[in-house]
Amino acid sequence: MGRKITIEPVTRVEGHGKVTIQLDDAGNVAQSRLHIVEFRGFERFVQGRPYWEAPVLVQRLCGICPVSHHLAAAKAMDVIVGAGTGDGLTPTGEKMRRLMHYGQMFQSHALHFFHLASPDLLFGADGDPAIRNVIGVALEHKDLAVQGVMMRKFGQEIIRATAGKKIHGTGAIPGGINKNLSVAERDEFLKGADPLNVDKMIEWSKAAVDFFKDYHAKNKDYIDNFSVFPSSHLSIIRKDGAMDLYHGVLRCIDADGNKLLDDVDYQDYYKHIGEEVRSWSYMKFPYLRKIGMEKGWYTVGPLARLNTCDFIPTPLAQKECEIFKAYTNGKPNHMSMHMHWARLIELLHSAEVIKELLNDPDLQKDDLVVKGTKQKEGVGLLEAPRGTLFHHYRINDDDQIEMANLIVSTTNNNEPMNRGVNFVAKDVFTGKKEITEGMMNRVEMVIRAYDPCLSCATHALGQMPMEITLVDSNGEILDKARK
Amino acid sequence: MDCKSIYVYGFGNPGRQDDGLGPMIIDKLESENIEGITTDSNYQLNIEDADNIAGYDFVVFVDASIDACEPFSFGRIEPSAEITFTTHSMSPESVIALCGDIHGMIPETYVLAIRGYEWEMFEGLSEKAISNFDAAYSFLLEKIEDMLTLKKVKIN
Numbered sequence: 160m161g162r163k164i165t166i167e168p169v170t171r172v173e174g175h176g177k178v179t180i181q182l183d184d185a186g187n188v189a190q191s192r193l194h195i196v197e198f199r200g201f202e203r204f205v206q207g208r209p210y211w212e213a214p215v216l217v218q219r220l221c222g223i224c225p226v227s228h229h230l231a232a233a234k235a236m237d238v239i240v241g242a243g244t245g246d247g248l249t250p251t252g253e254k255m256r257r258l259m260h261y262g263q264m265f266q267s268h269a270l271h272f273f274h275l276a277s278p279d280l281l282f283g284a285d286g287d288p289a290i291r292n293v294i295g296v297a298l299e300h301k302d303l304a305v306q307g308v309m310m311r312k313f314g315q316e317i318i319r320a321t322a323g324k325k326i327h328g329t330g331a332i333p334g335g336i337n338k339n340l341s342v343a344e345r346d347e348f349l350k351g352a353d354p355l356n357v358d359k360m361i362e363w364s365k366a367a368v369d370f371f372k373d374y375h376a377k378n379k380d381y382i383d384n385f386s387v388f389p390s391s392h393l394s395i396i397r398k399d400g401a402m403d404l405y406h407g408v409l410r411c412i413d414a415d416g417n418k419l420l421d422d423v424d425y426q427d428y429y430k431h432i433g434e435e436v437r438s439w440s441y442m443k444f445p446y447l448r449k450i451g452m453e454k455g456w457y458t459v460g461p462l463a464r465l466n467t468c469d470f471i472p473t474p475l476a477q478k479e480c481e482i483f484k485a486y487t488n489g490k491p492n493h494m495s496m497h498m499h500w501a502r503l504i505e506l507l508h509s510a511e512v513i514k515e516l517l518n519d520p521d522l523q524k525d526d527l528v529v530k531g532t533k534q535k536e537g538v539g540l541l542e543a544p545r546g547t548l549f550h551h552y553r554i555n556d557d558d559q560i561e562m563a564n565l566i567v568s569t570t571n572n573n574e575p576m577n578r579g580v581n582f583v584a585k586d587v588f589t590g591k592k593e594i595t596e597g598m599m600n601r602v603e604m605v606i607r608a609y610d611p612c613l614s615c616a617t618h619a620l621g622q623m624p625m626e627i628t629l630v631d632s633n634g635e636i637l638d639k640a641r642k
Numbered sequence: 643m644d645c646k647s648i649y650v651y652g653f654g655n656p657g658r659q660d661d662g663l664g665p666m667i668i669d670k671l672e673s674e675n676i677e678g679i680t681t682d683s684n685y686q687l688n689i690e691d692a693d694n695i696a697g698y699d700f701v702v703f704v705d706a707s708i709d710a711c712e713p714f715s716f717g718r719i720e721p722s723a724e725i726t727f728t729t730h731s732m733s734p735e736s737v738i739a740l741c742g743d744i745h746g747m748i749p750e751t752y753v754l755a756i757r758g759y760e761w762e763m764f765e766g767l768s769e770k771a772i773s774n775f776d777a778a779y780s781f782l783l784e785k786i787e788d789m790l791t792l793k794k795v796k797i798n
Contacts, residue, residue, distance in 0.1 A: 201763065204763050216657075218657065219655060219657030219658060219763050220763075223685075223686075223731075225685065270688065270689065273689070274688075274689055289723065290723070292723055292736075293689060293732075293736075293740060294723035294736060294739045294740055294743060295723065297740055297743030297744050298743050301743065301744060304740070304743065304744055305744050307689060308689045308690055308692055308693050308740070308744060309690075309693065311688065311689050311690045312690035312693055312694075315690055325682075325683065325684045325685075326655075326656065326665055326683060326684060326685060327656065327657065
C-alpha cells in the first residue's frame with residue numbers, strides 16, 4: 160500500500176507550508192511536494208491607497224523582514240516621485256538606506272546561522288531534538304550562542320537607528336530618507352563597549368565563517384552531497400560585477416555559469432520573468448521567459464549571489480569569496496548546504512559594509528530627499544536576506560496605487576526548494592519502512608537552508624505547532640504527530 | 643518600599659488588527675511614565691530578547707492570543723526549550739530558557755495573553771478586542787504596582 164507522509168506546520172494567519180512525500184507500494188519515493196500557502200491579497204489591499212504610504216504599509220506583510228519590504232517599496236516610490244531608478248538619491252539618503260539594509264542582512268543572517276542552522280551542524284541531523292535547537296547550543300556551546308544573540312541585537316539596533324523604530328519604521332520615504340545618523344548614534348556602533356561594536360561584529364563574523372569551513376573540512380561528504388542539483392542562479396549585482404545587496408542590475412547564469420541575463424535594468428523585469436501557476440500549489444513559480452516555464456526556473460539567495468557576482472567589494476569577504484569559488488573551480492556551486500557557507504560570507508561582508516558606512520561623514524549631512532518629475536509606474540528591487548525581492552507599483556491620476564505586484568524571495572525559490580526536498584526524500588525515504596525523527600529532520604534541513612519565510616507577521620500565541628501526518632494511498636491517516 | 647525593576651514587552655503586528663494588542667499596551671503604558679519600569683515592543687520575540695530581559699526582577703510579556711480566556715489570561719511561565727519548525731521567532735518560555743543559559747539567571751516572568759479575534763491586514767482593534775484591551779490594561783497596572791511594592795503577584 161502506498162503511503163503519503165505530510166510534514167505540516169499548522170497555519171498561522173497568512174502563511175503555512177507542508178511537505179508531502181508520496182511513497183509507492185515498493186517504498187520508493189513516487190513524488191514529493193513542498194506546499195507553501197503564500198499570503199495572497201496584499202496587492203489588492205494596497206489598491207486605492209496613496210503611493211507615499213506604501214513603504215510603511217508593506218511592513219504589515221512580514222514581521223520577519225519588514226525592512227526589506229520597506230526599502231523595496233521605497234525604491235519603487237523613488238521612481239514614481241522622479242528620484243531616479245536607484246542612483247538618484249542624495250549621498251546621505253542612499254547611504255542611510257544602505258546602512259539600514261546591511262543591518263537587516265547582518266541580523267537576519269546571524270539569526271539564521273546561530274538559531275536555525277548551527278543546531279543541525281553541532282548536534283547532527285539525528286541529534287536529540289530536545290537539545291537540537293538554540294537553547295541546546297547555549298547549553299553546550301555557550302560562546303556561539305552568546306555571539307548569535309549579540310550579533311542579532313547589534314543588527315536590530317542598526318535598524319532602530321536608521322528606520323526610527325522597530326515596528327513600522329518610517330526611515331525610508333519616497334525620494335530619500337527622513338533622518339540622518341547622529342554622531343552619538345554613530346559612535347555607539349563604532350566604539351560601543353564590547354561586544355556591541357562593529358569591530359567585534361566583524362571579528363565574530365569571520366569566526367563564524369571559519370567555524371563553517373572547519374566543520375566542512377571534517378564533514379565534506381555530508382555537506383557536499385546532502386542535496387545537490389543543477390540550477391540557474393539569479394540576483395542583482397553592481398554594474399561592474401561586484402556583489403551589491405541594495406542596488407544593481409539583474410544577472411542570471413545557467414547551471415554551467417553562462418549568462419542568461421546580464422546588465423538588465425530591473426525596471427524591465429517583467430519582460431524577462433514570468434510567473435507560472437500550478438494547480439497543486441498556491442504559490443507561483445517564477446521563470447525566465449526566454450527559457451520557458453519548464454526549464455526557466457532559478458535559485459535566489461546567498462548561494463545564487465555568490466555564484467552570480469564576480470567579486471565582493473570588501474577585503475575580508477572577498478578573500479572568503481575566492482576560497483568559496485575555488486572550491487568548485489570557478490563554476491557555479493549547486494550544493495544546497497553550501498548556502499550556509501555563502502550566507503556567512505555575506506554576514507562578514509555586511510559587517511564590513513556597516514563599518515565603511517559608519518565611517519562615512521555623509522551620514523551626518525542634512526540633504527535627505529530628492530524629488531523630480533512624477534512617473535506613473537515604478538519597480539523596486541533589492542537582495543533581501545532570502546533572495547531577490549521585487550516590488551512593482553502603478554499609480555493613477557489621484558496619486559493612488561492602482562496596481563501592485565510583488566515577487567518575494569521564497570516565491571523565487573519555490574522550484575529549487577521543491578527539487579531540494581525531492582533530492583533528500585529520495586535519499587532518506589527510499590526503501591525505509593519506518594520513519595524516524597532524523598529522517599524528517601533532513602527534509603526540514605534542506606528547506607531551512609533556503610531560510611524560507613513560511614509564516615509572517617501575525618503570530619498570536621498558540622498558533623505555531625508543526626503537525627506530521629502519515630496517510631496511506633487511500634487517504635487514511637496512519638499516524639499524526641505535532642511538535 | 644523596595645522597588646524592583648520591571649520589563650514589560652509587547653509583541654505583535656499593529657498592522658494586523660488584534661495582533662497589535664501587545665504593542666498597543668506598550669504605547670499606552672509608555673504614556674503613563676511609570677518610574678521603575680522599562681518597556682519595549684517588536685513584531686515578535688527573538689534571541690536578542692534573552693539578553694534584553696537579563697537583570698530585571700520581573701518580566702511581563704504581553705501578546706495577543708487566539709485561544710486565551712476572555713478577556714485575558716495572566717500567568718507565570720517557566721523556561722522551556724520548545725522551538726518551532728523553521729520559524730523566525732521564539733516563545734516567551736524559550737526566551738527565558740535562553741536567558742538562563744547565557745546569563746545564568748532567569749527573571750520572574752509572566753505572560754499577559756489578551757484574547758483577540760480579527761487578524762486581517764488593517765490597523766485598529768476589533769470591538770471585542772478593545773474591551774479586552776481595557777480590562778487587561780487595568781489589570782496590568784495593578785500587577786505592576788504589586789511588583790513595585792513586592793506584593794505577591796496573584797495569578798488568575
